[in-house]
Amino acid sequence: MIIVLAEKPDQARKLAAPFPHTKGKGFLLINSCKEFPSGAKVTWAIGHLVELKNPDEYNEAWKKWSLDSLPIIPERFEYKVSKDKAAQFKIVKDLLKEADQIIIATDPAREGENIARLLIMMAGCSNKPIKRLWTSSLTENAIRKGFAEVRDGSTTINLFYEAQARQISDWLIGLNASRLYTLHLQRKGFKEVFSVGRVQTPVLTLIYNRQCEIKNFKSEPFFELMAEFTVATGKYTGKLRDRYPSKEKLYEAVKPYIEPGKATYNGVVKLVEVNEKRTQPPTLYNLSGLQAAMNKKKKYSPTDVLTTVQSLYEKGYVSYPRSDSQHITAEEFAYLKQNLSNYQQLIGVSFQAHSLEPSKRYVNPDKVSDHYAIIPTEKIPASTADFTEMEKSTYDEIIKSALGMFLPDYTYEETVITTAIGEVDFLTKGKTEKSIGWKLLYRNDPEGTDDEEEQQSTLPRVNQADPTNGIVSVKDGMTQPPKPYTQGQLITLMTNAGRHVEDKEMRDALNESEGLGTEATRSSIIETLMQREFILVKKNQVYVTPKGEVLCEAVKGTILSKPEMTAQWEIFLKEIGRGNKKSSAFVENTKKLCHKLLEQASADMGNLNVEAQIAATEEAEQICKCPCGNGHITDKGKFYGCTAYKEGCKVSFHKELLGKKLTPTQIKTLCEKGKTGKIKGFTSKNKKKFEAALSLKDGKIEFIFS
Ligand SMILES: [Zn+2]
Structure with missing residues (x-):
């Protein structure tokens, strides 16, 4: 059989x-x-x-x-x-x-x-x-x-050896480093478990570095000179190229042509440059690219995107999701071409293909190894009415990226006007669409295609040497710190982790290996860091928690904080998969690394100062003051309890009471006011649902029915 x-x-x-x-x-x-x-x-x-x-x-x-x-x-x-x-x-x-x-x-x-x-x-x-x-x-x-x-x-057996080397080595590093840092940090006064991993910890460090950058950023004022110009055909706004830290410095730079207290000047159009520009249709998606795009457009988490593509794949509508390739072979191109009108119909667009010849930008068998890019299959549903919202928009996006290949470039005219007041030059940029090309596919997207691109602005027609009238004004502002990463940016950041490596050779290696983690694991790394309470995501932006900060400070300077280790690993692992290297050699290296980490941690931990973070984590855990007056109620995992238990306080509450989970807010009300409002969802011993308020008597919960 x-x-x-x-x-x-x-x-x-x-x-x-x-x-x-x-x-x-x-x-x-x-x-x-x-x-x-x-x-x-x-x-x-x-x-x-x-x-x-x-x-x-x-x-x-x-x-x-x-x-x-x-x-x-x-x-x-x-x-x-x-x-x-x-x-x-x-x-x-x-x-x-x-x-x-x-x-x-x-x-x-x-x-x-x-x-x-x-x-x-x-x-x-x-x-x-x-x-x-x-x-x-x-x-x-x-x-x-x-x-x-x-x-x-x-x-394919070598892939098994590759997988085993990876699994065993991650087990060794994760187990030993987690125990090592947890035990050292416990000596410093932390009660928690610190999970450390080859990929998750460097990623955490990258997020932490951005957070430090934001925290240390000193916002400074700046001043810009603007001018509104009037010509025979209309108005436009120009701007001085440089910004200045004070009004005095600004006026110093533009004297004697422009002076404080005077707003109106005569100017002249010094130069008009018109350049035709074009953007090619985007490349096809690999998983990271799709995750980043869907996070940007729809704020879907990378994990949700993976789950969604996986489900579309299992239904037979898209190709294998965990692909790192952005290319396809002639075979896939052939069926995409054949089904062109069906895809168009499904997503409600209609166009004549610009080219039916494969372009190397998309169709390149040399850049397809195990898998090709994520594209729609030739199985096309009659309608997507029974898709979930997430399936529909993800499937649409995949179809659009494939259709892009058959559309021409987006072209536009970029106009740059230089207007002079005396010898002071003001710049004005404008953009006029010439032909919509592939952007036709995205015309109806409320999210637009690319918010970083300048807004389209049409300028009045002007000619060199035209006289103008200019009204100048000073605009001031403050320099802004960088923003926290979004989940989608984090995926891109992991993919491009090579850019954060100083050593050139290593940087090239990381670039070749496509950065931190693999297509298959990147979203789960973010999930893991969240579950372990090292990071939290608020409005799609990623922050490091005080607990995460402690770990980052503890592993600072070690190989565990750097993307390099993963770069080396992935290169070696790929070689095992190709049959060129032995998995046993790889595991031996990992064992040596475990010993090295041990020595380094013992040497480093003495100098680690994390008192501020200890205070912050303890404060973050406090739900409210304990009725005993000595301690605070904190979340102890399976129950809520008092921090003064060592002094004899016995106040503690099960998280679940007769089938109902009690929230920290309810516990807070109970402790501070002695009773809560009506709470629904309790189940009595004979399986009856009931509602009741709770009161606190001698540290014990009682039901109040009224
Ligand atoms: Zn207490």
Whole structure:
């Protein structure tokens, strides 16, 4: 029997769809057909069913967090079945055992390979004949074609070695560095756990650096000279090129032609330059590009964008989402061309293609490795009425980027007028659209295409040497600090992390490896930093919390704060994936690094001054004063409790009371006023819903019914 191994149930359904099949328990049975003469069974993982063991499963003594037991380095690494996924593991294992051929059909990437190979290994089936289905699209055509051309398993096994080297090394760094810094910081007075990671910590540092820049920014006044000019054909505004720190300095620079107290002058048009400019249609999207664009246009979080593209991919409408390529091959171009009018119809635009010839800007097989850019597939829904709002706008955007290839450049005329008063030159810029080109696709977007571009402004027609009348005025303002990063900018920042590296060689390396994290992981890095309370996102802008600041200060100067480490890792890892380097060598390097981090932290931590942050984190946690008068009520994770518990205060509240979660605000009211207003949503012991106010009596909660 052929066993096909998918990554998720949804994917399994897609894989079986083109063939006659019936449902079994934990698998789909493909009946005998042309492609599978003796049938096949399609089963699935649920993401990772198998994980690395915990430290205490190697050695009981490693359960306790202690500096003495670091670094923790098991002699050989062992895997276990994830507890909550044991049932599906058993189904997969039994099926693999009966297989005489296994077809790996998980996502065509490093992690997909890892998921499948670990399962096969744990089932004891590594010696069976293995084939690999490799397709970037889940349409019926692509799946048929993929199964007709399955690769030999040996062609992708190196991806498994790459994935293992990554997984084990991240485990080593994450585990050892987290314990190391948590324990050191506990000595300084922190109670919390500080999770440290190879990718997340450099990203945190990048956000922190921006935050410091903002905090240290000194806003300064500036003065500009403006002039409103009147010519026979109309009016326009000019501006002096430079800004000055004071009015005095400004007038100093323009004397004797312009002086304080006088507003009206005669001027002359000194120069009129008209340049034709053009912008090409944007490149096709890889995941980072799409995440950044959708965050900018719609404020969608990068994680939401990934989930949405994944769901569109699983429905068969778009190609593989975790792609880092911005190019396609002639094959995809051919079907896009063929379906041109259908895509147009779906998004409500209509145009004659400017060119039906592939351009190297988009179609370049040399720049497509495992995957091509994210594009619509040839499966086009009759309507998108049943799509979610997010699916619809993301799908629209992907279609637009593909249609852009068939449209001409956007062209406009840029006019620069230099107007002189005496020998003082004022500049005026204007922009006139000549032909809308690819921007036709975005004409109806309220968000516009690019807010950084100057607004279009049409100027009156003027000629060189035209006399004008100018009224000058001084405009003042304050210099502005940089803004906090948005989530979308953070994705771009990770992609371009190479720019923040000082060493040139390393910078090139990072650029080649596409920066921090991979297309598949960037959004989850932001999620992780949020969950661990190192950053928070307010109105799409990202801030470092006091807890995050502490960690940044603690790892300052170490390799954990720098993007370089990841650059080196990704380059090495890719080489393992290509079969040029060994994963064991990589893991050995990581072990050495663990030792080095340990030494460095012991040396650095003595000088670390984080008292201000300790005070800030403690204050941030305080919900209100405790009725006992000695301490404050804080969030202790599973319950709310008093900080003066060591002095004997027993005030504490469960976070959940008869099925109702109590909010910090409700606890605050209860402690400060002795009772709350009516709260809905309690469930009595005999399963009845009820509402009641709460009162506090001798530190205990009582219900008030009235
Ligand atoms: Zn108390």
